[in-house]
Amino acid sequence: MSTTRFREAYGPYALVAGGSDGLGAAFAEAIARRGLNVVLLARQEDRLNATAARLREAYGVDVVAVATDVADYESVKARIGALDVSIGLLIYNAAYAPIGRFEDTGADELARAADVNVRAPLLLAKLLSAPMIERGRGGIVLMSSLAGSQGSPNIATYAATKSFNAILAEGLWGELKPRGVDVLACMAGAILTPGYEQAGGDKPAPGTLEARQVAERTLNALGKGPIFVPGALNKVARFVLMRLISRRAAIAIMSKNTGGLS
Ligand SMILES: NC(=O)c1ccc[n+]([C@@H]2O[C@H](COP(=O)([O-])OP(=O)(O)OC[C@H]3O[C@@H](n4cnc5c(N)ncnc54)[C@H](OP(=O)(O)O)[C@@H]3O)[C@@H](O)[C@H]2O)c1
Structure with a gap:
């Protein structure tokens, strides 16, 4: 899609x-490069302001920084409402991943995973899709994960929340596509991010992609279908896990991959 068309479909x-x-x-940068203004939301103000300044300087677009915890939906709603800007594209990227055995994970961590990974994207999709439907255009990208294709020991809750996002995107795609709004879940494999490195991959898993590659390819896939899996190896992995082998075997394979995370 040309940058002009992208701006028309998903701006301002x-x-x-x-x-x-x-x-x-990387998403924010890919979007700014396509000429859209960006509202950036994250908790840590210093890093948020630094990213906003860098994008303003590089692409000449308006970048508004909103420092808040996305788990606090009421605050997010109020802060976004106060901006009085028209949002034509939602990228829901934030996530919380309690790692470890379910029996060792606190109820507060489980509730936080539900708030950040399920409640917030659900309510933000509800909030922002209403004006998109009215305008007859817009886009919603929910970050999911290959881990959401089957049960994943040691990250069971995180994987289940990612499955929720994929299924939600499929349903919304079916409902909103005819109304002019594109919905997509990105079911990514490993991505080189600070979060991934912190989770303890000693060396990147096969098929690991750069954040920039995932962001670009996901935006290019928006409007073409409800689910996108970036990377050829990851596409094959999902096909094998979901179609070729039993659920039991898929869980066992995931267990080998996720059992070592800490
Ligand atoms: N990395 C991977 O290998 C991988 C693989 C598959 C899927 N994914 C998915 O891709 C997305 C990105 O994952 P990532 O771990 O690599 O993270 P990331 O893109 O490095 O992003 C973390 C960003 O989210 C912000 N954030 C985190 N929690 C937040 C909260 N509660 N409220 C507001 N902002 C928050 C962080 O800023 P602050 O800390 O300042 O808030 C930071 O800007 C996630 O949805 C994840 O499930 C990642």
Whole structure:
């Protein structure tokens, strides 16, 4: 899609929830490069302001920084409402991943995963899709994960929340496509981000992609279908896990990959 067409379809502002670092910052940059103004949302103000300044300087677009925790939906709603800008594209990138055995994970961590990974994208999609439907155009990208294709021991809750996002995107795609609004879940494999490095991959897993590659390819896939898996190896992995082998075998394979995370 040309940058002019992208601006017409998804402008004038995009909201990137979780947009100051890693994949979120790569999304914000790819969007600014296409000429959209950006609302960046993240918790840590210094890094948020630094990313906003860098994008303003590089692309000459308006970049508004909103420092808040996306888990606090009421605050997010009020802060976005106060901006009085028209948001034609939502990228929901923020996530919380409690790692470890379910029996060792606190109820507060589980609730936080539900707030950040399920409640916030659901309510933001509801909030922002209403004016998109009215305008007859817009886009919503929900970051999911290959981990959401099947049960994943050691990250069971995170994987289940990512599955929620993929299924939600499929349903919304079916409902909103005829209304002019594109919805997409990106089911990514490993991405080189600070979050991934912190989760303890000693060396990148096969098929690991750069954040910039995932952001560009995901935006290019928007409007073409409800689910996008970036990377050839990851596409094959999803096909094998979902179609060729039993659920039991898929869980066992995931267990080998995720069992070592800490
Ligand atoms: N990295 C991977 O290998 C991988 C693989 C598959 C799928 N994914 C998905 O891709 C997305 C990006 O994952 P990532 O870990 O690599 O992160 P990332 O893109 O590096 O993003 C983290 C960003 O989100 C912000 N953020 C995190 N929690 C937030 C909160 N509660 N409220 C507001 N902002 C918040 C962070 O800023 P602050 O800390 O300042 O808030 C930062 O800007 C996630 O949805 C993840 O599930 C990642």
